[in-house]
Amino acid sequence: MQPPPSELGRIVRLFRPYRARLALVAALVGLSSLVSLASPFMLRGVLDEALPNGRTGLLTLLAVGMVAVAASTSVFGVLQTYISTAVGQNVMHDLRSEVYARLQRMPLSFFTATRTGEVQSRIANDIGGMQSTVTSTATSLVSNFTTVVASIIAMLALDWRLTVVSLIMLPFFVWISRRVGNERRKITAHRQEKLAGMSAIVEESLSVSGILLGRTMGRSPALIDTFAEESRGLVDLEIRSGMAGRWRQSTIQIVMSAMPAVIYWVAGLTVAAGNPLVSIGTLVAFTTLQSSLLRPMVQLLYTGVEVQSSMALFGRIFEYLDLKPDIEEPRNPLSLPKAMGEVRFEQVGFSYGPGARNVLSDIDITVPAGTSMAVVGETGSGKTTLGYLVARLYDATSGRVTIDGTDVRDLSFADLAGAVGVVSQENYLFHASVADNLRFAKPDATDEQLRAAARAAQIHDHISSLPDGYDTMVGERGYRFSGGEKQRLAVARVILRNPPILVLDEATSALDTRTEREVQAAIDALSQGRTTITIAHRLSTIRDADQIVVLDRGRIVESGTHRQLIESNGRYGDLLARDTTFDTEQELAEVELELLGTPVVFDKA
Structure with missing residues (x-):
């Protein structure tokens, strides 16, 4: 033929x-x-x-x-x-x-x-x-x-x-x-x-x-x-x-x-x-x-x-x-010279294709610049998808997501990547040196900037102890480093980009308690002064968030602070009661007493 x-x-x-x-x-x-x-x-x-x-x-x-x-x-x-x-x-x-x-x-x-x-x-x-x-x-x-x-x-x-x-x-x-x-x-x-x-x-x-x-x-x-x-x-x-x-x-x-x-x-x-x-x-x-x-x-x-x-x-x-990308860069992108960091979800809905069920429906949230929001819910409730919409890894099928009032679909890919940093549970490292992996975020970064980012992520001392220091090859997918070390390298990489908005996608959920504390300390330092959206697995890590959103089957069923949600005795309380990831018996006791309605304050010194 x-x-x-x-x-x-x-x-x-x-x-x-x-x-x-x-x-x-x-x-x-x-x-x-x-x-x-x-x-x-x-x-x-x-x-x-x-x-x-x-x-x-x-x-x-x-x-x-x-x-x-x-x-x-x-x-x-x-x-x-x-x-x-x-x-x-x-x-x-x-x-x-x-x-x-x-x-x-x-x-x-x-x-x-x-x-x-x-x-x-x-x-x-x-x-x-x-x-x-x-x-x-x-x-x-x-x-x-x-x-x-x-x-x-x-x-x-x-x-x-x-x-x-x-x-x-x-x-x-x-x-x-x-x-x-x-x-x-x-x-x-x-x-x-x-x-x-x-x-x-x-x-x-x-x-x-x-x-x-x-x-x-x-x-x-x-x-x-x-x-x-x-x-x-x-x-x-x-x-x-x-x-x-x-x-x-x-x-x-x-x-x-x-x-x-x-x-x-x-x-x-x-x-x-x-x-x-x-x-x-x-x-x-x-x-x-x-x-x-x-x-x-x-x-x-x-x-x-x-x-x-x-x-x-x-x-x-x-x-x-002939493949048609679902996400296209706008022909005439709007500029975002210096993002303040306010994120809004305006009646956002999302599905993976025509005829597919909605993963998210009627999401209406505002995250003021410099504040933190945690997103919790059962597996499959749409938490990760919600975070990915901010970085435009997916596009909303209805409604819109905005940064400082500008629809993310109207921004250039470069501006959007400069405004939003993502730290996920599975962070990828190239088969290259530590320095090359860090510079992937900022190719023109100086050695001093690399060290400063690594110090902020609490990984500099470990890198310096290696025989080749920052020239050490990380191995395929970073297998020469532990899970906690890879996460801290990922945090250092985001610190180099210095984005005003952070999306933390269960960034510590795969780590043991001790390593999680170390990585969480690096993330806390990274989050200072930034708009932070945390997809939470360990509920004990998000109690201090400015607002907590509870998702169920892609819809917001509750929102408020940790204290407000405890007092409402709703879905968040159920999730907290089933959470088995508290660091200490003291934390668990605090939560149990909170759920029983007894205000308790422990001296953590």
Whole structure:
């Protein structure tokens, strides 16, 4: 099946920025093809004129001309190969960059539904698999097409009857090549799916987390078997891809290789009949042209097969390029020169798609600048989603979220990232040095600024005790550091950005009590003077919040201070009664007495 014109058009558009260089390649190819056609005519002159008549001067001139033709075509070939390879590599760079940029703009929901190995395979395997197509196809098409056309013209000039005999099988060969191309395209699509599956297995099972899980669960042998099965399937597909249409293409090559013999046979019959069709020189020149025609014609047919096969790769890449980001930067963003930090949720609703239930409904809250708000509720009540709406990791489906009166959807991504800092339970560290991980928040940060941020996050002393200090490599996903140390590094990273608004998404929920106190102290220092929205897991950590909002199934069911909510004896009291994360028996006793309505004050000195 012929690929849709729109897809071919998109492929052609990839080369549009380099059309000047491609025009130069075409000129070199055309010049090289035309120059090379002189050799058969000079050969005819050698055989029909110079040698029979003993014209040594003509013989020398023709011999030098044939050497000059060979030298010039070689030089043209090197130049055109360099230019076309450079163009192809630039096209691949453009594709990789465009796919990566598009993926950077995709919402979190895309990445929660797509395996990382699949994404990596599209960028590495699919674009890498197109390398030969984009680097050599244009040159091959122009070169071989020019050579074929020029050779046919020259053959017609020598003898039109022999030319007709030579080309009579061409339509059949084209039909065979198209059949082979369609077959390979289907196999290629299946092969790339297998490669994506293997990439996903490698990414998931050979990460630090995957190795730990596989070994502790005793599943390493099963993972090895799964990978081997996927690899075996890939072997079969590679063999099928390599052998698809080989017998049919071999038939083409056999027939084409036999054509000179057919020409000799036809010419011989005319000589035997006493009516020679052509002279010996013309016959040799014609078969030389025919040989030079056969090679590019086979190459053209083969290139057609490769282009059809690569359509499967282009199709997979275009699938990603056609993804529509749910969150777009405004065309004319409003500026937020210096955010004070007031956050408002104005009748906000949110769902993950058409027909999906509302995760949040009718959220109406104001968080004054410099104050703190805690959000509590059962698992799945929408707490994290509420925090992510401020950082615009999701967009509200109804209502709006504002910072200092400006809808977050009207702000540039850069302004929004500068205004809102997020510290989550699972903070990611790159496989780089401590300094590089901190500078991810502020690339131009000085060493002194790094140390000051680390001191504020209470992690400087630990970093300084390491053999390489701030140059220490953190390991994949930061596995050289404990959970508490990673959290404090994350806090230091946010301190470097110095945002006026903080979203703390259960930032200490996965830590033990002692480590949580250390991280909480760093967070408390970070929160000073900032608008802070805390998604709370440990209710004991949010008792001093300026306001507490209780969510249930995406709706606000209570709000107020800790004391007000205790006195109302509602949902917050139920959550507090079930909370088992108090640091000490003293804290637990305080809460029990509060719930019983007895005001108690302990001396915490």
